[in-house]
Amino acid sequence: MHESNSFPEGRVLFSRLAKHVRLRQLQLLLALQQCGSIGKAAAYLDMSQSAATQALAELERVLDMRLFERHARGIRPTQAGQALIDAARGVMHELEDASETLAAIRLGASAALRLGAIPAAAYSILAPLLARFYALRPQVHVDVQEDEGARLLSLLIGGGLDAVFCRRPALLPESFAFAPLLADEAVFVAAGTHPLAAAAHVPLAALADARWVLPTTSIAVRDIFEREVLAQLPRAQWFPVSTVSLPVLQGLLGQPQAVVLAPRSIVPGLSHARASAGVCMLDMEVDRTAFALAHLGVVHRREPVPPLLREMLGLWSAPA
Known part of the structure; x- marks a missing residue:
């Protein structure tokens, strides 16, 4: 590797990952943590043990870091390995979500919305809202994730969701807005x-x-x-x-x-x-x-608001 020493170390490692790492290697990282041995991980992914060993060695060579260490009952991630596993899990989760959306589009969905909701908002706001929305837009694919508000807001700010139905957050970046919908x-x-x-x-x-x-x-x-x-x-x-x-x-x-x-x-x-x-x-x-x-409502980016989200929110009328 010949990256200039003037580049911050993080940018150097990101450049290496972007150029050399394959999705199959990220899958292997997750399988190695789950299975605890190269043999079991290789079998889980339908790979040969030698191919799995080589893929891990290539990844460690690209980063110039050990990602796993041996112990009496198999292998376990190093601190660096765990950091990369956490990132790989997020990447694979995002790809799974994208695959669901792509599948819906292939089957005839005309567009897609990615929504997050805490349990209280899912039952009291999103469920009735989706019923009204689908009466008008039956071909729109809506992907809904239910989780704690903090996790969903992190996904929203990172661009992984179009809106989050939750309680009024204590703090929000200036580029996002909260609209109260239900006391x-x-x-x-x-x-x-x-x-x-x-x-x-x-x-x-x-x-x-x-x-x-x-x-x-x-x-x-x-x-x-x-x-x-x-x-x-x-x-x-x-x-x-x-x-x-x-x-x-x-x-x-x-x-x-x-x-x-x-x-x-x-x-x-x-x-x-x-x-x-x-x-x-x-x-x-x-x-x-x-x-x-605190009121339940919706958080979304101020601009641009997806037209389908604006149309959906226009159908809301709080129960008496």
């Missing part, structure tokens, strides 16, 4: 068979014997639970799990005395999934302002 609040949800399901104006003290399903620590509802509920019920009991997974919530709400503090926006998803037993929002006698959540 939200934390509500008390239980199975329809809960003893307090039909009661009116239930004081929080009446839930002293409840067993709570904890929201994960990364969402605002958890802060409200700790600030408002635990302050009045310091001896509250809960399940040894914290989650925003609807299937997990559905299972736990069937347990005796189970209650969850959850965004009102996900209740339609819970109600649909537990149609046989039903869920309900308890009529709690609390200060509703203390349980308010």
Whole structure:
């Protein structure tokens, strides 16, 4: 390699990767980490062991760095190897998403939109919005990723998504805008068979014997639970799990005395999934302002806004 010493090291290595690295080698990196041996990784990728060994050696030679080291039970990535594996995983994921879009276009899709949504926005905004949109645009391919807001916003800023449906972010680059679409609040949800399901104006003290399903620590509802509920019920009991997974919530709400503090926006998803037993929002006698959540809405680049996204958002009308 004869790159000039005047170039920063990162640019030198990027130049080598761009010129010499093949996608098959990136696949091999992921398989080596997953399988822990060259033989198993080669079999997984339908390669010969010698071809896999040569491909790894070529990659290490291009970078002039060791990417894997041997140990008693096989091989494991070095620090450099792990960094490249993380990047390779992102590249392969993006290619998989692109392949889905290309396949849809080959099958007749007229265009594509790439959207991200946190669970609350997926159920309360995106699901009804897509139903209205597809009534008008049945040939548009829409790729939806559901994840935490921080991860989705990172993809959006990096150009991997056209819009993210989430709560109002604390910070956004100047080139992006947030449009609020739906007010939200934390509500008390239980199975329809809960003893307090039909009661009116239930004081929080009446839930002293409840067993709570904890929201994960990364969402605002958890802060409200700790600030408002635990302050009045310091001896509250809960399940040894914290989650925003609807299937997990559905299972736990069937347990005796189970209650969850959850965004009102996900209740339609819970109600649909537990149609046989039903869920309900308890009529709690609390200060509703203390349980308010940040608006749900959409983040997108200010300019240019994809015409299909603008058309989709024009169909939104918040439920009463």
